[in-house]
């Protein structure tokens with residue numbers, strides 16, 4: 001299993017367009033963006049997220065402050081550069097407590113739990129044993 005096995009990725013032609021526009025601006029060092037492609041918006045977490053948060057706390061045997069999390073949504077999210085320049089991801093976690101979800105993934109339990117576990121552990125490692133144990137297998 002690679003570090004991105006649990007981050008579903010898709011081809012994203014939008015990222016290619018963004019890279020093309022960066023190139024046209026005269027950038028000499030193209031680095032694939034990681035995170036929102038285009039604008040993002042603040043997002044009020046769905047009520048079910050508290051239930052999912054409680055479930056991952058129970059699984060991990062640790063607690064964290066759900067209300068500390070700042071939620072955003074974006075139409076498209078570029079994956080980390082190591083995943084490939086034209087891939088996108090479902091969601092990102094940024095320390096200490098920022099989760100950005102792709103708009104079409106806000107209702108997907110395993111995606112939200114994955115990011116909640118990163119926040120709970122304060123660790124972005126996709127191979128963390130607690131993450132692997134507590135993330136629901138899609």
Ligand SMILES: [Zn+2]
Pocket residue numbers: 007114118124125126
């Ligand atoms: Zn992850």
